[in-house]
């Protein structure tokens with residue numbers, strides 16, 4: 001059996017969805033780059049852990065894709081497995097604690113907590129990321145950081161074991177969650193109850209304004225976005241209005 005065939009067979013035993021030669025460009029913000037040889041969607045925490053074990057046993061490189069806002073994919077594509085945790089998208093509340101799967105977008109997490117009167121996560125408003133990518137990269141804004149109200153992180157380590165790390169176990173650095181090769185599966189946060197809705201901008205336009213990239217980030221990442229104030233695409237070709 002060749003390398004791909006044995007990987008295909010092994011992943012067939014694991015609770016994941018597997019596809020081959022999947023274009024990665026549409027899954028990143030800059031929208032460039034080639035396909036991944038194998039693309040795995042983990043459906044459960046165990047599926048993610050089993051994928052780690054399988055890749056380790058077969059000595060196949062494993063890469064994790066979050067929201068794709070801090071990734072550049074090579075034109076030649078990516079060998080081995082690219083795993084997405086986008087299906088780990090549960091949000092579970094218990095009092096002021098909230099547990100979010102790695103695939104939950106920060107925007108959904110903030111909306112979810114704001115709607116139930118919990119504060120603390122809105123400091124991340126404006127960062128395009130999912131929970132896993134934000135923890136891995138220690139996303140920050142002027143208002144605060146990913147780790148501010150973080151209570152614990154559920155990870156799968158490089159042997160495929162699922163573990164819970166408490167906040168005190170973690171030593172995040174600048175734009176680095178300090179987790180090394182661990183893969184983030186879930187984060188738990190200790191929010192605070194607020195009598196008014198948390199301070200995230202309430203209207204979509206105010207939130208869009210808050211999420212507009214700074215010129216230097218936009219230039220560095222090549223990110224382009226349509227904003228509510230942008231002129232329509234064909235405005236330059238219109239004749240000037242009669243005076």
Ligand SMILES: Cc1cc2nc3c(=O)[nH]c(=O)nc-3n(C[C@H](O)[C@H](O)[C@H](O)COP(=O)(O)OP(=O)(O)OC[C@H]3O[C@@H](n4cnc5c(N)ncnc54)[C@H](O)[C@@H]3O)c2cc1C
Nearest residue numbers: 066067068069070129130132133134136137139140184213
């Ligand atoms: C327009 C724009 C604005 C931005 N503004 C900010 C900002 O204000 N503050 C800021 O800090 N950053 C900012 N960024 C950068 C980016 O949003 C952050 O780095 C973010 O944390 C990336 O998250 P992601 O989910 O998109 O991860 P991805 O880009 O998909 O992945 C980034 C890295 O994290 C790894 N990773 C992803 N998921 C996991 C996981 N579950 N477990 C382990 N590793 C994982 C990936 O393998 C990769 O190495 C901005 C980017 C853009 C394009």
